[in-house]
Amino acid sequence: MKNNNIEQRDNFGSRFGIIAAAAGSAIGLGNIWKFPYMTGLNGGAAFIIVYLVCIAFIGLTLMLSEFIIGRRAQKNAIGAFKKLAPNTPWFLTGWMGVIAAFVILSFYGVIAGWCMEYIVRAVMNSFAGMSPDEITSSFVDFIGRGGKPIFWQVAFMSLTGFIVVSGIKDGIEKYAKILMPLLVAIIIILDIRAITLPGAGAGLEFLFKPDFSKLTANGILMALGHAFFSLSLGMGTMITYGSYISKKENLGETALQVTIADTLIALLAGIAIFPAVFAFGIEPNAGPGLVFITLPNVFQQMPLGYLFSILFFILLTVAALTSSISILEVVVAYFVEDLKMNRKRATITATLAITLLGIPCSLSQGAVPLNIGGMSFLDAMSWLTDNLLLPLGGLLIVAFVGWVLGRKEVEEEVTAGGIKVSYIPLFMFLAKFVAPIAIALVFLNGVGII
Ligand code: PFF
Secondary structure (H helix, E strand, C coil), X not given: CCCCCCCCCCCCCCHHHHHHHHHHHHCCHHHHHHHHHHHHHCCCHHHHHHHHHHHHHHHHHHHHHHHHHHHHHCCCHHHHHHHHCCXXXXXXXXXXXXXXXXXXXHHHXXXXXXXXXXXXXXXXXXXXXXXXHHHHHHHHHHHCCCHHHHHHHHHHHHHHHHHHCCCHHHHHHXXXXXXXXXXXXXXXXXXXHHHCCCCCHHHHHHHHCCCHHHCXXXXXXXXXXXXXXXXXXXXXHHHHHHCXXXXXXXXHHHHHHHHHHHHHXXXXXXXXXXXXXXXXXXXXXXXXXXXXXXXXXXXHHCCCHHHHHHHHXXXXXXXXXXXXXXXXXXXXXXHHHCCCCCHHHHHHHHHHHHHHHHHHHHHCCCCCCCEECCEEHHHHHHHHHHHHHHHHHHHHHHHHHHHHHHHHHHHHHHCCCCCCCCCHHHHHHHHHHHHHHHHHHHHHHHCCCC
């Protein structure tokens, strides 16, 4: 397809850069904070098996769909639908994505801010000598304050804006290429520490020996919802990143590599956490407080725990940062291409607006009683994305590729660089039927219809 843009669009410069950036987007708080606690709440290995099935059949299909839309259109999430399906309401799918980006990053920035505070606490050795109750109350007290969590949220969002303002090659790709190897190195060190603890076996058993009696229907739906969040799907992040991938690259292979990397890191995060949790006789089903309450307890008792606690919270912050830049880019790309702002203005405007929306999320943790539907404002935003925006966005995206773009265009795009593929019939079947039906189930469950 001819590119009519007079201005050259910024692109990723290397294959490693593409993988680092896209895997950086996928690997985030979802892998290291959320996946372990969801696994803990849903009984361990059985949940993981369901999650893997969701990733393999639906996640991968949707990721390739997003890459195809983005690279074919060479546009941001909204512009892509306008270009590929002109004069139809399909662009509303892109709109939903941009809204989801606002919503997700608003609460994501808050939690990432907590991770930064915990780096400082770890460095100051503040968990030393605290009882489990004191560790819990110091966390609850911190997130319930007005000023400090917002200070960290603003710091984290500024860091995100700082990287995004430099563009794709000189900003996002450059930092992903540094931060992702760092992340992998830290997680491997933490894994070695965890599995060499006496009593680690029980944690590994919890992770890898399935007990299907613990799995509920709701657990299955949570696994699918989490597959979207973890792979950054359903809101146009991978459409936006796909638009920066050169025509020479093999999109199917890229989607597969990113999916495998994301899944491996989630498992490695589980291996870093559960053996340690079990080794110290702590219950695994701690919920969202797992990394901020349970782990400081664990680190306190662990030989060299001081060092490992610092590494762990750096890991969380780095993972969050490479994801937050991809979320911000969804909004910035739209502002730049469709609203014709320059990159600097677009980044500042988007960062400010999202940070402002994050403030009520932060305050809702105790400082101000901001509740929606019985949930704190932050939990409500997270619920809205997991159960509504991402599944609905994902459904529309995959159905668009299956039914509107169709086999001929899909084939043309995935074979663009002279690449031979044999998965088209399977992919089309998944995109037309399996993925939309499965996603519709999550969605209907999310809105309470089933
Ligand atoms: N995938 C990220 C994580 O697992 O933390 C979160 C995320 C990033 C969700 C980008 C959605 C998104 F578009």
